[in-house]
Amino acid sequence: MRLESRLSRRDGREGMRAREKKAASEGARIADQLRRAFYGSAWHGPALLELLEDVDAATAAAKPLPEVHNIWELVLHVAVWDDAALRRLDGKKWQPTGLANFPAVTKPSEAAWRRAVAAAKRTHDRLVKTVAALPDSRLGDRVPGKRYDFYHMLHGIAQHELYHAGQIAILKKAGARPGR
Numbered sequence: 395m396r397l398e399s400r401l402s403r404r405d406g407r408e409g410m411r412a413r414e415k416k417a418a419s420e421g422a423r424i425a426d427q428l429r430r431a432f433y434g435s436a437w438h439g440p441a442l443l444e445l446l447e448d449v450d451a452a453t454a455a456a457k458p459l460p461e462v463h464n465i466w467e468l469v470l471h472v473a474v475w476d477d478a479a480l481r482r483l484d485g486k487k488w489q490p491t492g493l494a495n496f497p498a499v500t501k502p503s504e505a506a507w508r509r510a511v512a513a514a515k516r517t518h519d520r521l522v523k524t525v526a527a528l529p530d531s532r533l534g535d536r537v538p539g540k541r542y543d544f545y546h547m548l549h550g551i552a553q554h555e556l557y558h559a560g561q562i563a564i565l566k567k568a569g570a571r572p573g574r
């Protein structure tokens with residue numbers, strides 16, 4: 395009996411240590427950065443979804459800067475790259491180009507906009523979950539078809555989300571200009 399309780403105590407301690415180790419894994423740390431870039435609290439300021447909180451379908455589909463993708467297109471594009479990261483982690487060569495890179499917005503409506511944001515969230519959540527569980531040893535593996543490794547790509551995904559989040563912040567300001 396006593397031995398059994400000692401053993402289960404030890405198992406509990408070891409379980410905790412294993413969990414701590416997992417929480418400190420590089421994958422878990424990158425997953426945290428991805429989560430912050432997308433949902434908040436990011437180091438620099440507003441994350442992607444924080445910027446989208448007050449954006450409706452009309453604002454998302456507007457083109458305040460004619461030569462620049464609109465907010466809706468940027469959200470679809472960010473999801474394309476979260477998905478690309480997942481495919482590559484799955485061992486596939488994947489380089490979205492053309493319409494696969496910047497999908498077209500068809501029939502804008504409030505429901506379609508909500509669906510687009512929800513789909514981007516789902517893809518991002520899948521990526522965060524996958525990256526959090528990634529063994530550190532995989533981070534040094536080369537991305538299929540690329541000269542860089544997964545560590546570089548996954549940090550790049552967080553950078554990419556915030557690069558386009560910054561564009562969305564500018565588009566919101568441009569769209570809110572008086573007289574428009």
Ligand code: NI
Nearest residue numbers: 471472554558
């Ligand atoms: Ni991009």
